[in-house]
Amino acid sequence: MILRILIFFSIKLFTVNLILAQVPNDNIAKRVTLVLGEEVASHTKNCTVQWRCVDESLTGKCIDYHNDQWFEFNTGSFNHLYFMVTSQQCRDLRGVQLVLIDGTPCKTETYKVLECKSLGTNNDFYIEADVKSGTNYLINIDGYLEDHCQFNILVDTIPRGLPAEQNLQLLHQAFINNDNVVNMNWQLDKDVDAPHNFIIYKRKKGEKRFYVFDSLAVERDAFGNFRMKYQYQDTVNEGATAFYLLILKDTNDKQYWFAEHSFTAKKSVESKVGVDINFNCPPKSNVTIMVYDQWQVDVLQRLFTRTDDAGKNHLYISLQKFADEGYKKVVVQVYCNGQPNNSYQVDLTK
Numbered sequence: 001m002i003l004r005i006l007i008f009f010s011i012k013l014f015t016v017n018l019i020l021a022q023v024p025n026d027n028i029a030k031r032v033t034l035v036l037g038e039e040v041a042s043h044t045k046n047c048t049v050q051w052r053c054v055d056e057s058l059t060g061k062c063i064d065y066h067n068d069q070w071f072e073f074n075t076g077s078f079n080h081l082y083f084m085v086t087s088q089q090c091r092d093l094r095g096v097q098l099v100l101i102d103g104t105p106c107k108t109e110t111y112k113v114l115e116c117k118s119l120g121t122n123n124d125f126y127i128e129a130d131v132k133s134g135t136n137y138l139i140n141i142d143g144y145l146e147d148h149c150q151f152n153i154l155v156d157t158i159p160r161g162l163p164a165e166q167n168l169q170l171l172h173q174a175f176i177n178n179d180n181v182v183n184m185n186w187q188l189d190k191d192v193d194a195p196h197n198f199i200i201y202k203r204k205k206g207e208k209r210f211y212v213f214d215s216l217a218v219e220r221d222a223f224g225n226f227r228m229k230y231q232y233q234d235t236v237n238e239g240a241t242a243f244y245l246l247i248l249k250d251t252n253d254k255q256y257w258f259a260e261h262s263f264t265a266k267k268s269v270e271s272k273v274g275v276d277i278n279f280n281c282p283p284k285s286n287v288t289i290m291v292y293d294q295w296q297v298d299v300l301q302r303l304f305t306r307t308d309d310a311g312k313n314h315l316y317i318s319l320q321k322f323a324d325e326g327y328k329k330v331v332v333q334v335y336c337n338g339q340p341n342n343s344y345q346v347d348l349t350k
Helices: 001-019 056-062 320-324
Strands: 040-043 071-073 080-090 096-102 111-115 125-130 136-141 149-156 173-177 183-188 195-204 209-216 228-235 239-252 257-264 275-282 286-293 300-304 310-320 330-337 339-347
Touching: 001 125, 001 195, 056 096, 056 111, 071 195, 080 096, 096 125, 096 149, 111 125, 136 149, 173 257, 183 257, 195 228, 209 228, 275 330, 286 310, 300 310
Parallel strands: none
Antiparallel strands: 040 149, 071 136, 080 125, 080 149, 096 111, 096 136, 173 183, 183 228, 195 209, 195 239, 239 257, 275 310, 286 300, 286 330, 330 339
């Protein structure tokens, strides 16, 4: 039995080490040749940089080489293709970067960088590129800002995942109000052909992937014309941060990324002005709390609650917003099952 356990442990340890071993295509001379439509699995663990085979002046701030590896693809008869990274499992949020290069391997003076992109998350993403038929292109993958990832890479004629860059300019604005409600407004461009629906992607701070949060159909008016203005609202929990991607999809399933926003909801601030309410109502009574102006003409706020099993309750009500709105005094009236109970006259200037 002990021998079996030792053998099993040795196999598991060998498997883990094999998975984390440096991939052969860490060396550009052993670059992996991709086949159209076939995914290849890889990882960045223990990869190093062949500095004589990269030129940071060509990529600028787009990439800080750290743990790169190399692939190659021949375009055959195609002149328009999608280069994709899928199934990312990364140590950090950032994911990998994909650099598409036209040039001779390791002869940096021949390099022409066509694309250098990362989504900055662990989502599947793609780069759309016009290429020359019958041409070999180099693909360099590196962990974005030193992230370590397992991933799949794929070249195909059909995209998968999210576009890696904003590829559509739509007039839009977004803001979060004092109630932590996110408002996003945008206008459809008249030059967009065959729009079908908008997809709202969302992720919370710390989450590694965007997920589909909601979808809005592109609508037409009574004359058959596309409705131009759209809006969407969401609520962010107090103190939380939410990130949004807005994608337009056409009737051919082509995706257009046109906006990205992040919002941090405010944390509630302890009120400087308020009132402690004590009320004795029968157990499990319906309790209504009304806030009036000092003359009891205008209803400023209406709250509802229930008493506990003993019929006793205590409640603190913030009145700060009424002080901020310029009210000097208010009256707080408690009702138990519709009948008047305790009443409080509160001076908001003290």
